[in-house]
Amino acid sequence: MWDWSFALEILPTLASAAIITIEATLIGFVIAALLGLALALVRIAIPWTAWPISVLVELIRSTPLLIQIFFLYFVFPKFGVVLDAFTAGVIAIGLHYAAYCSEVYRAGFDNIPRGQWEASIALNLPQWATFRDIIIPQVIPPIVPALGNYLVALFKETPLLSAIAVLELMQTAKIIGSDTFRYTEPMTLVGLFFLVMSLVSAALIRILERLLNRRTPR
Amino acid sequence: MGIRTLVGMLVAALAVIGLLATQTSYSLFLPGLLQGALLTIEIAVLGSVLAVVMGVLAALARLYGAAPLRWLATVYVEIFRGTSALVQLFWLFFVLPQFGLLMDAFTVAVLALGLNVGAYGSEVVRGAILAVAPGQWEASIALNMSRAQMLRRIILPQAFVAMIPPWGNLFIELLKSTALVSLITLTDLAFKAQQMNQSTLKTVPIFTLVLLIYLVMSLAITIGMRFLEQRASAGLSRGRAA
Amino acid sequence: MTDQPMVRFDNVSKRYGALTVLDGLSLDIARGEKVSIIGPSGSGKTTVLRMLMTLETINDGVIWVEGEPLTHMDKGGKLVPANLGHIRRVRAKIGMVFQSFNLFPHMSAMANCIEAPMTVLGMKRADAEARAAELLDMVGLSQKKAHYPSQLSGGQQQRVAIARALAMRPKIMLFDEVTSALDPELVGEVLQVIRQIGREHDLTMLMVTHQMGFAKEFSDRVCFFYQGKICEQGPPSELFGAPKNERTRQFLRAVLEAG
Ligand SMILES: Nc1ncnc2c1ncn2[C@@H]1O[C@H](COP(=O)(O)OP(=O)(O)OP(=O)(O)O)[C@@H](O)[C@H]1O
Ligand SMILES: [Mg+2]
Numbered sequence: 001m002w003d004w005s006f007a008l009e010i011l012p013t014l015a016s017a018a019i020i021t022i023e024a025t026l027i028g029f030v031i032a033a034l035l036g037l038a039l040a041l042v043r044i045a046i047p048w049t050a051w052p053i054s055v056l057v058e059l060i061r062s063t064p065l066l067i068q069i070f071f072l073y074f075v076f077p078k079f080g081v082v083l084d085a086f087t088a089g090v091i092a093i094g095l096h097y098a099a100y101c102s103e104v105y106r107a108g109f110d111n112i113p114r115g116q117w118e119a120s121i122a123l124n125l126p127q128w129a130t131f132r133d134i135i136i137p138q139v140i141p142p143i144v145p146a147l148g149n150y151l152v153a154l155f156k157e158t159p160l161l162s163a164i165a166v167l168e169l170m171q172t173a174k175i176i177g178s179d180t181f182r183y184t185e186p187m188t189l190v191g192l193f194f195l196v197m198s199l200v201s202a203a204l205i206r207i208l209e210r211l212l213n214r215r216t217p218r
Numbered sequence: 219m220g221i222r223t224l225v226g227m228l229v230a231a232l233a234v235i236g237l238l239a240t241q242t243s244y245s246l247f248l249p250g251l252l253q254g255a256l257l258t259i260e261i262a263v264l265g266s267v268l269a270v271v272m273g274v275l276a277a278l279a280r281l282y283g284a285a286p287l288r289w290l291a292t293v294y295v296e297i298f299r300g301t302s303a304l305v306q307l308f309w310l311f312f313v314l315p316q317f318g319l320l321m322d323a324f325t326v327a328v329l330a331l332g333l334n335v336g337a338y339g340s341e342v343v344r345g346a347i348l349a350v351a352p353g354q355w356e357a358s359i360a361l362n363m364s365r366a367q368m369l370r371r372i373i374l375p376q377a378f379v380a381m382i383p384p385w386g387n388l389f390i391e392l393l394k395s396t397a398l399v400s401l402i403t404l405t406d407l408a409f410k411a412q413q414m415n416q417s418t419l420k421t422v423p424i425f426t427l428v429l430l431i432y433l434v435m436s437l438a439i440t441i442g443m444r445f446l447e448q449r450a451s452a453g454l455s456r457g458r459a460a
Numbered sequence: 461m462t463d464q465p466m467v468r469f470d471n472v473s474k475r476y477g478a479l480t481v482l483d484g485l486s487l488d489i490a491r492g493e494k495v496s497i498i499g500p501s502g503s504g505k506t507t508v509l510r511m512l513m514t515l516e517t518i519n520d521g522v523i524w525v526e527g528e529p530l531t532h533m534d535k536g537g538k539l540v541p542a543n544l545g546h547i548r549r550v551r552a553k554i555g556m557v558f559q560s561f562n563l564f565p566h567m568s569a570m571a572n573c574i575e576a577p578m579t580v581l582g583m584k585r586a587d588a589e590a591r592a593a594e595l596l597d598m599v600g601l602s603q604k605k606a607h608y609p610s611q612l613s614g615g616q617q618q619r620v621a622i623a624r625a626l627a628m629r630p631k632i633m634l635f636d637e638v639t640s641a642l643d644p645e646l647v648g649e650v651l652q653v654i655r656q657i658g659r660e661h662d663l664t665m666l667m668v669t670h671q672m673g674f675a676k677e678f679s680d681r682v683c684f685f686y687q688g689k690i691c692e693q694g695p696p697s698e699l700f701g702a703p704k705n706e707r708t709r710q711f712l713r714a715v716l717e718a719g
Contacts, residue, residue: 001317055227058219062390062436063429064397067408071429074421156302163401170308183312191309195300356515357562357621361576361628362552371579375566 007185010176014189017172024090024168025155031094032154033147036101043102044109053102060099066160068092073164089161097154104146108139141212148205152198159190169193221444228437235430244423247414251424254410255431261327261406262393262435268332269392270385273339281344282365291340298337303395306330311402327399335392342384346377379450386443390436397432407431464527466491466632466664467512472521474507474688481507483688484521491631494658494665496675496696499685500711505668508685509634512666513556514547525550525632552580555630559637561617563609569596569620570605573627581628588627595623598660599653615646619653626657633657635667647671654678672715676700684708 039057043050060068072095073088083091112135120130159170173186238244272294279291298306307330314321321329350373358368400409411428415421465488474482482504489495497505510516512523514530522539523530532539533546542550564572573592577583583591596605599619609617618638625633635654639647651674657663658678669675675682676696683693684705692705703709 054219055223058227059429059433062394062440063432064394064408066397066400067411067425067428067432070408070412070415071421071425074415075425078421156300157304159302159304159308160398162304170305174308174312177312182316184316187305187309187313191301191305194302194305195297198300199296351562353558353560353562354564356513357558357564359515359551360513360554360556360558360625362548362580363576364548364580367579371575372564376564 001184002188003182003185006180006182007189010186011189013176014169014172014186014193017167017169018193020086020166021155021158021168024086024093024158024161024166025151028090028093028097028158029151029154031091032097032101032150035094035098036103037105039098039102040105040109043106057099057102060096065093065096065157066163068096069160069164085161085164085166089164089166093154093157093160097150100150100153101147104143104150105139107146108143109135111142112138141209144212145205145209148201148208152201152205155201156194156198159194221441224437224441224444228434228441231430231434231437235427235434238423238427238430241423243420244427247420247424247427250410250414251407251427251431254405254407255435257405258393258396258407259435261324261331261396261399261404262389264328265331265335265392265396266389268328269335269339269388272333272336273343276336276340277343277347278369280340281347282369294333295337295340298334299341303331303334304398304401306334307398307402323399323402323404326402327396327404331392331395331399334395335388338391339385339388342381342388343377346380347373349380350376379447382443382447382450386440386447389439389443393435393439394432465489465524466493466526467666468524469508469512470522470524472511472523473519474504474511474516475519481688482511485688485690487683487690489664489666492662492664493681494679495667496679496682497666497668497685498670498672498675498682498711499691503685504688505685506636509556509636509666509668512632513554513634514551525553552628553631554634555625555628555632556634556636557618557621557625557638559640561609561614561621561641563617563621563624565609568606568608569601569612569623572609572620573624576624577627592623592627595626596620598656599623600649613646614642615649618642618650622650622653622657626661630663632664632666635665635669637668637670639669639671670715672700672712684711686711 039053043053069089069092072092073083073085076083076088116134116138117130120134125134158168161168162171162174165171169190173183173190176186177183239248276291276295279287280295283291307326310321310326310330311323314326347369354372354376355368358372363372396406397408399406400412403409405413407428411424414424418424467487467489469485469487472482472485473480485504485508487508497508499505507516511518512530518531522532528550529539529542530547530550531542533542563569564575567575570589570592573595574583574585574588577588577591578585593602593605596602599622601616601619601623604612604616604620607616609620612620618641622638638654639650642650651671654665654667654674655678658665667675667679679696681693682696682699684691684699684703684707686707692699692703692708699708700712703712
């Protein structure tokens with residue numbers, strides 16, 4: 001049932017598609033991490049935005065990413081902006097995960113006890129020094145692994161881009177399948193690629209977590 | 219978010235849908251979309267049932283199973299968490315027939331989504347069981363209960379409360395994943411949206427309605443689980459004054 | 461048969477890694493005997509009870525209950541580690557009350573007391589409830605049957621826990637510092653209940669306690685533990701009145717000074 005020579009034959013094609021998958025992952029994650037941070041900071045800095053932002057986040061998290069990808073892909077041209085499938089899809093993924101990331105940052109800041117701010121005021125530290133030397137070092141250790149987990153989740157969801165015909169890994173596998181009527185090898189190879197990558201990343205995140213916790217013992 | 223905000227959002231979403239339905243450019247699509255939503259609900263419910271069953275079984279196997287059972291459960295959890303629901307859906311849909319295993323798309327959908335979420339659910343169940351105070355196990359041993367009796371009567375009822383919120387999130391994940399079944403020919407809400415969008419190009423009204431319908435379903439799940447949680451934890455800490 | 465000890469620790473050792481917590485403990489407890497265990501923190505007192513309740517495994521030696529091995533079973537004349545079926549059969553003779561009560565929070569006082577009789581002993585609900593009502597009555601909680609643990613004071617919770625353990629009709633009862641988690645004014649009511657069971661039941665009782673007064677008045681024998689060994693034991697009048705060992709004297713002096 002499993003044909004090794006066929007598997008080897010399609011490997012280069014899949015490998016070059018994997019590059020697209022990884023590109024989509026990285027760009028999508030940069031959008032998610034930065035936009036998420038922006039949302040969290042706006043929330044802290046401008047109190048009245050807390051409610052609308054949390055409704056927006058809830059909206060994004062309550063609806064399927066696939067629908068959001070379709071929506072952005074089809075709706076941009078209506079406003080005269082023509083985006084290729086890759087760009088539209090990556091923006092949708094980035095937006096979706098920005099909602100999740102903003103909650104990570106928020107939880108990170110919320111976890112800093114009030115006393116830390118108050119102690120800094122009592123020591124008459126300037127606000128930026130408080131932020132840089134007191135708050136940020138305490139916020140980072142729990143945030144980094146949580147963001148890492150979302151990076152892996154985002155990576156695993158990139159096959160959704162196949163729905164708008166982005167030539168990433170899944171779409172390539174499907175094309176190979178429909179051309180050759182052999183789905184076993186391409187689909188299984190794609191599955192294995194994701195499986196191995198996520199297992200490795202999960203292990204890396206665990207190591208990172210341990211390193212971060214060692215530097216700031218609690 | 220507080221339960222008031224959530225109920226408020228639900229009412230608002232329903233009101234917006236109602237308001238839009240007064241416009242023909244929107245009401246045109248509503249019957250078809252609702253028909254798709256019905257299939258979405260069907261798959262989500264069956265998938266959730268499968269997910270809970272798999273989650274509990276895999277958690278118990280990993281915690282208390284004999285070695286082969288434990289490995290089997292671990293492999294299941296790692297595989298289904300290590301790849302996404304779409305990959306699993308496609309694999310079952312395209313590859314299984316090549317092994318002579320023919321299933322209709324509906325069965326594949328329920329199976330893939332249920333197994334996927336069940337793998338995450340097993341971690342929830344496992345965590346909740348491990349979080350029950352060790353003294354509860356010790357008291358059960360001192361009363362000479364069998365392991366099955368301890369689990370069924372003492373540990374799981376207490377773990378249940380802790381499981382409700384994370385299961386709520388998982389049910390929402392599952393609901394959202396049902397959109398993927400549109401990619402294997404099932405005519406769910408997402409499929410209807412795509413189909414109508416292609417034939418009419420009325421992207422904004424169609425997708426606005428679709429997003430609102432998904433939102434309503436997600437909110438219904440969240441609110442339902444909040445109520446369940448309140449009732450269950452009231453049972454655990456009856457009459458606790460402060 | 462009658463002079464057979466109810467419990468026998470035969471050269472029992474317990475280690476956690478490199479730390480030896482109990483070092484070749486041998487101790488016989490007669491049927492109906494009330495034994496108190498005292499000693500400094502970390503001397504292994506709790507460990508003795510937990511091993512007997514099979515909450516801890518042992519590294520060396522054998523524990524016997526009514527002439528039958530608890531931790532081991534006879535296989536062709538040799539003692540091999542017991543399987544769960546054997547452990548559960550012998551363990552049925554033992555009940556335990558914990559320092560932190562460990563009541564089941566999702567069950568009323570009554571439900572706590574009938575759960576194991578019904579599921580483990582297979583008693584009918586009506587019989588189990590009648591027995592539990594009697595016991596709750598005895599511990600002075602006949603008014604609190606329907607209350608949940610969170611609605612009861614610490615002393616009341618501990619009395620439910622005692623009733624719950626007795627409902628399984630054990631021959632041996634273990635008490636591990638059962639008043640230590642209680643506010644001082646609630647200690648008396650629990651000790652009173654223990655005194656009463658000591659009088660009414662033909663129970664063998666093994667208790668770890670810091671209440672020297674109670675140990676003195678209640679027990680037939682007191683064992684002083686020090687670093688995983690019984691350092692000195694004897695009737696309370698002797699051990700408290702004229703301790704022979706220097707360590708015992710030091711410990712008692714320290715306890716008395718603390719009040
Ligand atoms: N699970 C464990 N792992 C490692 N060491 C343990 C464990 N349980 C107990 N110990 C150690 O075994 C020793 C004896 O513990 P034990 O609880 O029997 O003392 P104790 O006499 O009951 O003390 P206390 O009066 O404080 O209750 C202690 O040094 C304790 O730290
Ligand atoms: Mg102790």
